[in-house]
Amino acid sequence: MLVFSVIASALAPGLALLTYFYLKDRYDQEPLHMVIKVFMLGVLIVFPIMILQRGMILWLGDHPVVNSLFVSAGVEEFLKWFMMYHIIFKHKEFDEPYDGILYAAAISLGFATVENLLYAWYSQAAFGPMFLRALLPVSGHAMFGVIMGYYMGHARFTEGKRRRFFLALSLLLPWMWHGLYDLILNLLAHSWIWFIVPLMVLLWYGGMGKISRANNRSPFRFIKREEEVNT
Template sequence: MSDWYIILSLVPGIFIAVLFYLYVDRYEKEPTGPVILSFVLGLLASAITYLLEEYLSNTFPQVQTKLWSAFIFALLGVSFVEEVTKIIVFWAYPNRIDAFNEPLDGIIYFVLIAMGFATVENLLYGAIYGLETILIRSITAVPAHGIFGVMIGYAFGMMKFKHLTRKQALSIMGYAILLHGVYDFFIIQNASDYLLIGALVTLGVGIWISLRYIRQAQNLSPFKGAST
C-alpha cells in the first residue's frame, strides 16, 4: 500500500473529526487529551471488530446471495457488532469523564470514536481493494459512521442530562443500529445494482436526522451565549 493510499485513507475520518471539533462543538471546546484519546480508542476498536467481521463473513460466505439473509447479516453481523463496540468504548471512557458536561458532548465524543473506527476500516479495505474503494468509502461509509455516531451520541447526551428517558435513548440507539444495518444491506447485497440507490437514500435520511439532533443539542447547551 503506497504512502498516497495511506494518506487518502486517513484524510476523511480525520477531516470529519476536526470538523465536528471546530464547528459543531460551538460553545465549549473539549480538552485536547480526551478528544485525541477518544479517536485513538476508535482506531483500536475498529481493528478488533474487523477481525470478528472477517470471521463471520468467512463463516457465512453465501449470505449476500439472498436478500433476507443479507439483511440479517448486515444488521447483526455488521451494524450491531460495530455500533455496540463503539457504545462499549464510549461507556468506558467519554461517558465517565468530567469534560462530558453537556448534551452536545455526547455527539462530539461518539463521533470522534466513530471517526477513529472508520479510519482504520478505510485503511484495511483500501489495502485490500485499492484506490477506488478508498475514494468511494470516503464519501459514503466514513460519513455514514459519523451519521450513526451523531444519533447514538445524541441519545447518550440527552439521557445523561435528563432530557430523554433511558427507554427513549435506547430507542434512538436502536434506530441508529437499524439504519446502519439497512445501509449495509444495500451495500453488501448482490441481487441488483439498482438497490445500491437505497444506500444513498439511507444516508440522506441519516443526514436529515443528524442535523436535527445537532441543532437540538446545541440549543440545549448551558454555555450558549457565554462563549466569546
C-alpha cells in the first residue's frame, strides 16, 4: 500500500499537468497517441541525462554555479530541445503554433515525472514534500517546456533567419530560466522559498500568456469559427 501511494503521488502531478495542456489546445487537438509518445521520450532521456551529468560533475567538479547553469539546466534543456527539434519539429502533426507548447510540455513532464518518481522512491517522502515538488520542480519543468515550445511554434511557421532566431530562443530562454531556478535553490539554502515562489508566479503568468497567443495564431481558428457559425 505504501509503495502504491509513493508511486501515485509521484505520477499524479505530471499526468495532471499533461492533461491540462492537452485540453488547452482549442482548435485542433493532437492525436493522444502522439502526446503519449512524446511524454515517453521525456521518460527515456532521463537515464542518458543522468549519465552525462555524472560525467560532467566528475570532470568539472561539484561547483554550485557550474552545476546549476551547465550540469543541470544546460544538459536537461539541451537534450529536451534536441529531441524536440530532430523528432517533432518537422512532424506532420506539428501543424499549429500551440503544438510546440504541448509537445515540449509533454517531453518536459515525462522527464520530470521520472525524476519525481526516483525522488519519491529513494527518499520515501511524505505528502508535504511531494506536494511541494508538484508545485515547484514538476511545475517548473512544465513552464520551461512551455517557453521552449512557444518559440519552437514560432520557428515552425517562419523561414530563414527568423526561424534560426526563434530556434535559438527556444533553447536559450528555457535554459536561462531553468538555470536561474537552480541557482536560487543551490545558493540560497535558507531563503530560497522567498525567491522561488515569485519566480514560479512569473513563469506561470508568462506561460498562460504564451498559451493564449499560440492558440490565437492557429490556422484552424477561423475554420472552427466558420463551422460554429454554420451550425
